[in-house]
Amino acid sequence: LSDGTSPTINHFQKVLHKKEQRLQDEMLVLAKRAEKQNYSTLFSEKPNYYNTLLEKEGLALLIYENDTLKFWSDNSIAVENWIKEVCLDTKMVKLHNGWFEVMHPNSNSTTTKTVVGLILIKNEYPYQNNYLVNEFRKDFDLPAETKLITDPPQADSNNAVKNYKYDYLFSLKFDTTTSSVSTLSYISVFLNIAGFLLFILFLKNITSLLQKRIGKNRSLILFIFLVGLFRYISIILSFPESFYNFNLFSPQVYADASSVWLSSLGDLLINVLLLFYLSYVVFTEYNFDNLFSRLKSLNKLAISLILFLCFFWFSWIITTLFTGLIKNSNISFGINNLFSLNQYSYIGIIIMGLLLFVYFLFADKMVSVLKLLGLSTKQYILVFLLSTAVHIFISHFLGTLDLVIIFWPFVLILFIAGIKKRQITYPFSAIILLVFLFSLYAVHIFIKHIKIKEKENRKVHIEKLAAEQDPIAELLFQDIEKELVSDSILVSYVKKPTEFEKRIKQQYFSGFWEKYVVRIALFDSMCVPIILSPNIAFDNNLYFDELITDKSVPTTCEHFNFLKNTSGKISYLAKLPLYKNYKARAKYGTLYIELDAKFISDEIGFPELLLDRNIGLSQELTNYSYAKYKHGQLINQYGKYSYNFTGSNFDLFANYYVFIDKEGYNHLLFRPDPETLIVLSKRSEGLIDKVTIFSYLFAFFSLLLLTILVLRQISLGRILENFSFKYRIQVL
Known part of the structure; x- marks a missing residue:
């Protein structure tokens, strides 16, 4: 196409x-x-x-x-x-x-x-x-x-x-590097997905034809190998190409350099769907009787230990994937705020749910195998304790000290073993408890690693706040300077100072520059002020020249100087020539433009309406409170948290970065220099927030499980067939 x-x-x-x-x-x-x-x-x-x-x-x-x-x-x-x-x-x-x-x-x-x-x-x-x-x-x-x-x-x-x-x-x-989602793109993706599914079906039929020659189990192993090989080649070659025109397959959304299988969220989704499908095929079609007969001839204790270690290793992989999905992505997982979620958030949750379902299938089949091995109770306990010790040692060696992450697989396997000991199928109450357990684990992962990621991001934000210069303003002023100096119409407004100021502010200092107070001073070639100021000192060009000479720092823009001050606010002073005739370089006088940063809470009533998307930092700080102290005195603040006028509450914490909890907020303290203290605060999550996250995840995992069960019944051609009235009520 x-x-x-x-x-x-x-x-x-x-x-x-x-x-x-x-x-x-x-x-x-x-x-x-x-x-x-x-x-x-x-x-x-x-x-x-x-x-x-x-x-x-x-x-x-x-x-x-x-x-x-x-x-x-x-x-x-x-x-x-x-x-x-x-x-x-x-x-x-x-x-x-x-x-x-x-x-x-x-x-x-x-x-x-x-x-x-x-x-x-x-x-x-x-x-x-x-x-x-x-x-x-x-x-x-x-x-x-x-x-x-x-x-x-x-x-x-x-x-x-x-x-x-x-x-x-x-x-x-047209931007060829990004996805142009047109009708043709969707058609191409649809055809490629159809072709991919047909190819998987082709491989399944081909390997099924080989069952008489190599056996059913070997044909399934061959099928899994061919699917895995095909998927690996498609990732290496970025095939189909139409997939990678979408943001879902862009590393800007998610990418993990640790594995080729995790190159994008779309690739991870396809891999997990294939893993789910292959797991279902194995657990429904693989003939485990032959495997059991072979295992009985081997050392049963060794086999049991290997199965337990594989079970724990699988849990470590799931935890690694979950944490990587949070840390290595720009995906919002603020589940307690549904409006902050996007399509990638829901795809990430689906991936987690499918992985947990595959893990359950593995645990269920492992318990069945362990029962058939026929070990005594003491032998089961011995193998369980030994594998537990190995799992804990390896977890600590790899730096995992979280007891919930370490021990949740034990709770799962013991719960499944207790159910399988009494009955073959899972009652409705057991299914609810399993979803409850998986939801608790997922909530713990979400809360812990989102908090870790947020704190690391907050360190970046606070360093940007500590940098009193504005690199974006300096970059934008380079273009403004060229246009302003060459503006042939501007000099015609000199006789009307009010119109002159209005022209400059509207034409050159709107939009991004709204966060600055713009003051303009104009002097003719004889240094006579054209625009009079209420402050007499501002009517002398030497005042501005001294500021530039004694109290400014050069920037990347030659005529744009950063003013050093003790207020903590960003200030700039520009000195530009004003020409009667730019081409002839006929100079009329000198133009001074002073920029003093406003602060959001003082100047803007609706910050979400006026914050510039391209600036980034301002929008990211809308959920935070912020304060800046100079010499122990509050010089500006923003947000819902009420800061003291002095920094006495934070004087004891003079380290480079310090997080403290105070009055329902978590505060990050940062001292870029001995005289300056910056505090960046975020409301702490309470019990209600955690319960809300759990409720949403429990509902989502329940819906995902119901969808899987319905699809299974449809594939078997018995949707709601032979279901008791009680079971139908439970499904509803």
Whole structure:
């Protein structure tokens, strides 16, 4: 299957051309109405219609009269009077909140009113969060991560987008390194899965035909070997390729370098499904009578010891996989908050449930084998104690000191042995108790290792908080400096200082820069202040020059200096030339821009709405409380926890990293230097949180078990057949 680039462009242009025709009709109607009606009437006649035009169809209408914006169909489009002169005479325009195609009605030349139509191509905000996302309109049906390029296309470009007049607008660049989940991709995956299943069925039939020659058991062993070999080759070759276009098979979600079998969450899922299937085949079709007859001729005590050690080794593998799934992934396993889970979270829980089910099958069959060996009670106890001692010694040698992880296999095997001693099948109460036991074990793994991972991540967060410089701001300012210095229009606003400041802040310091207080000072070539400040000291350019000389640190950007201060807040000072004519380098004066960091709790009422997704740290800290002390005094704080004005509560803990529990919170203390103390706090999980996690896992494992039982009955062709009324009630 092809990557679908050309069909995607064709579909995109068809949708765009329909929008252009639709907008052209709307502009002609509006132009006629504007000649007969005043603007108040235009606003009031069809308010609901115009207000939803952008949201539903991606269309917007503007009317300018004498260079002044008089009418707009939607107030969410960031246009101003001066933008018309700069941008709206082109076919494409980049506004503050997105890319738009610009259109004008075919007949609008004999009037002072100018109607402008805009087609939203792509939302593109200065910063992103859960509510503001840079993406193309949904009706264009473009793959994720597609980029819009306005550079002139190559002569042989197949990705150029043209309007209905066949004029070039822009090009689309598709990201081949990430998954482009299109219909063709899903079809390809479906066909590959079907082919994979048919190939497994083919191997099963081929090996079954060999039963008469090599025996039933050997044919099953050959089948397992061939399936394992095929799976290994497919992992090495990343086959089928269409699988690896999805994030499920991306190492960004999960990867464990310790084994080739654990290269991604998708690979692990396939491996576990195959293990589950092969285990079921072995336990239902393998003839254990021959094995039992051979085992009786061997040393029964040695065989029992080996079986117990294999059982404990299997439990160690499961624990390692569980902990690796938590530690080596970006998957959220906050089960007590279902809204924080995603599709990968549920896949991870399914993997855990299937592994535990396979482990149960192994334990059940092992107990059956041990019963057939016919050892005495003393011999069973001796072998059990000896294997226990070996298991504990190896666990301690490998660094496992958790008693729950060490001893939970003993509880499981003793429970199964007690049931099998009295009856052949498992009663409903025993099944509930088994699910209860597995859920307790899984809850313990979740709580312990999620807590360990969270603490390690918190150390990273607190080091970022301790670093008072902002590397992202320094990187972004490099681009701003180039644009600001070469801005030919900026100098025309000098005579209106208020407009001058507004132009700079709106054009260059919106979005990400909202977390800074921006102050601007401008001096002409004679060092006369153009923008007067309430503080007289700020009206002297020497004040800023001294700050740069005596109290600043150079950054990666030449004209952007980090200011050292005792407040603990991030501060920068930029010194830039302002040109009358940039090409001739005719200098008008000097521009100083001072940036002082705000703090989230003081400045932003809805932080989840305004936090930038690309910044990362700010969003990650929304579930934490934070405080910073300088010389024992609180200089800023954020979050729900109430910190003291002095750091006396934490003075006794002067180590590099210290975790303490206090007032229902777990606090991480960090001293980057003797004068500074940073505290990063997270609410401790109580008993209710643990019970909630257990309840969800118990319900999920019960549902998974019910699904497996139903599928088994379907495969045998006896769904609910011969089930007693009592059993049906239990199933429901």
